[in-house]
Amino acid sequence: MRTTRILPAVLVASVLLAGCQRLAIDSKEVPANKVYFTTLKGAKVIGALEETQTATWLFWGLVPEAQPDAAQALNAYLRGNQRIQNLKIRTEQTVLDSVISTLTLGLYTQRSVVYSGEVVQ
């Protein structure tokens, strides 16, 4: 009986203290002066960037399992003197993300991170 009272209390306290579904998009491994959210003057567009990553958590978003890796998504488009302009990052819950969360009753949740932009030279 005591356990049934303590467990929900611990869960609620963890959620309130930690927050849920935390994700970080860090530029740590992204090379300097190569990726821009704005348009670069005089740059010639040579391709498009479109990459999707999935952030996943266990136990209603409390325990992170996989986090997005911005460098992995962007570095493949930065060969030689290539750069990226008009970068847009969006995070969203796609239909598939919602279905998975619902089927697992929130024990496993995921959110998609989409990178888009233009590759220029």
Added chain:
Amino acid sequence: MRALSLLLSSSVLALAVTGCSQIRYAVEDSDVPVAFGQSLERPVGAESRQWYGVASLINWNDQFAVLSKPMPAALAKVQRKSGSAGGVVVSRIDEEQGVLDIVFQSLSGALSSLTLGASTAIVSGSRTATVKASEAK
């Protein structure tokens, strides 16, 4: 009845096409270059809360300018602090469903039950985004 089923199927279709509780990090109008990378300067963090409604499809920040969007808020904060027009470097973006978001969602859920789901159509939740940016040197 037909109108209701049409409304439901168009909502499901819209969700399938657009995804829900979407947060966009983009710079639309800026006089200075905004880079994504590391900076030697200490970043300042700009926090903003994104509200969702109509089955999570509408990002309320796009509708009401009173609430700031994450990227413009960060740029404005850096430019206020530095006063320079040299450029901005965004080094990190953090996003979560924080305490206030959870409280709000619970209240929204309770209200939804009381109104037999009608309120969910208007408001459904929120997330907190923090953009860390600094002056480009």
